[in-house]
């Protein structure tokens with residue numbers, strides 16, 4: 298990931314030649330000044346005036362070097378981290394739903410922000426400091442050898458304790474830092490949850506409860522962080538004491554050399570001790586990077602039979618079924634389908650289900666809450682593959698979902714999802730204009746006319762015309778707040794704008810819409826049912842008015858189709874549909 302930055306990093310490293318040389322000359326120059334003074338300028342040393350002028354010129358050069366090194370390393374480090382963040386974000390978005398079900402948004406966000414931040418610190422500030430400290434320690438040691446080889450070798454005795462200390466602490470430091478990051482993720486998760494639903498928090502008068510929960514989460518993370526800092530402080534203090542023991546030794550050398558020697562010893566000690574501190578930071582960053590790369594390296598389970606997974610697929614495909622899907626109405630066959638969510642492997646959600654929808658058919662899927670209606674939509678779009686479930690019973694027969702006679706596993710996941718347009722139960726609007734939300738996912742092939750036409754058919758224009766900015770009105774968290782019915786109509790328009798789709802799945806809102814919205818949503822749905830003959834429609838229906846317009850109705854009970862027929866047939870027979878009508882639909 299940092300290959301393209303090697304030149305910049307190399308250039309930054311090269312500046313150390315200048316900056317470190319200047320710093321390393323200082324003690325030598327001081328020694329010369331002392332010898333010059335003791336000898337009253339007769340036998341040795343260099344005139345302080347000459348030295349001062351020379352050093353000033355060199356310091357200016359070194360200043361330039363410091364400037365360039367800091368700048369170049371910061372640029373390279375920031376670019377690397379930006380790349381890591383972008384890759385991580387992309388890989389999170391492409392993860393399987395079964396994987397994402399097990400993650401908290403806060404933890405994922407924390408990896409994307411605070412973990413990445415730690416890594417950024419290591420790759421920028423710490424990288425500069427580390428390079429400098431290494432060169433300076435080596436340089437100072439070289440100068441020590443030059444000044445007094447015997448004393449220099451005695452000074453080396455300080456190194457083993459530093460290495461032992463570092464080894465002792467680094468592993469524990471990494472484990473603890475991983476814990477800190479995990480706890481921070483949990484705290485972020487709590488905050489994310491409450492901040493995403495401020496209205497519910499307020500109406501439940503849960504501000505104090507949420508504050509205390511968050512405070513406890515943060516306190517736990519901070520307590521662990523202080524423990525980590527304590528450990529790092531012990532490491533730094535230990536190495537500082539060891540390193541500074543060097544100047545205590547002395548031998549028979551001139552006063553000037555002794556001063557130089559002591560200064561080089563201090564220089565080496567200071568740099569060795571700062572290397573330990575940098576090392577501590579790098580260990581903390583390495584804990585953060587483990588969390589980042591662990592997430593990035595996890596591969597996706599939803600793999601198409603073409604052999605590449607979700608992450609690598611491109612939108613284009615040579616498959617005639619997927620290249621021009623809208624030209625064909627799609628038939629759907631579901632055979633012996635059984636499914637349990639990977640997060641709840643003991644609970645069968647779909648139970649040996651069979652269902653056939655002819656191309657262009659309109660099927661209303663009805664059933665009690667939790668009977669598995671929405672799950673069918675998730676399986677059709679391959680958010681989950683049935684094999685995700687390791688606890689499948691041996692006696693369960695091979696299941697298949699086929700679209701146009703072809704198993705959905707043989708479609709590329711992205712091609713498949715483009716063939717199926719979904720309106721979910723709780724439509725989500727993203728930050729942006731209403732227009733952006735209608736063409737979400739079909740940016741390349743949605744013309745202005747098709748957007749307006751979709752908005753018109755979904756009765757979006759009825760309320761948008763009252764907004765001063767029309768379709769350009771901003772919505773989402775900070776934009777115009779829309780009603781449930783208005784959001785639903787935008788979601789329906791989004792579905793209609795996708796001209797590649799040959800299947801529509803509409804998960805009807807269970808929550809009550811106001812009378813006007815209800816009227817418009819129903820009118821839009823009716824129009825879709827009757828006018829969109831090119832599409833196969835699955836309507837997960839909760840309202841009688843929607844069900845009436847379907848060509849057939851499937852009644853689901855505990856993940857099984859228990860009744861199937863037209864509205865006329867089912868409403869006159871005793872059975873599950875009749876019961877459902879009595880208890881829920883009417």
Ligand SMILES: Nc1ncnc2c1ncn2[C@@H]1O[C@H](COP(=O)(O)OP(=O)(O)OP(=O)(O)O)[C@@H](O)[C@H]1O
Nearest residue numbers: 398638640641646665666667668669670671672673
């Ligand atoms: N991501 C998930 N992980 C684990 N279990 C889930 C998941 N989504 C749904 N379930 C469970 O699967 C069962 C069927 O849920 P599903 O959403 O398909 O029902 P539904 O018929 O659409 O209900 P409703 O009419 O209330 O929307 C429920 O018991 C639900 O708790």
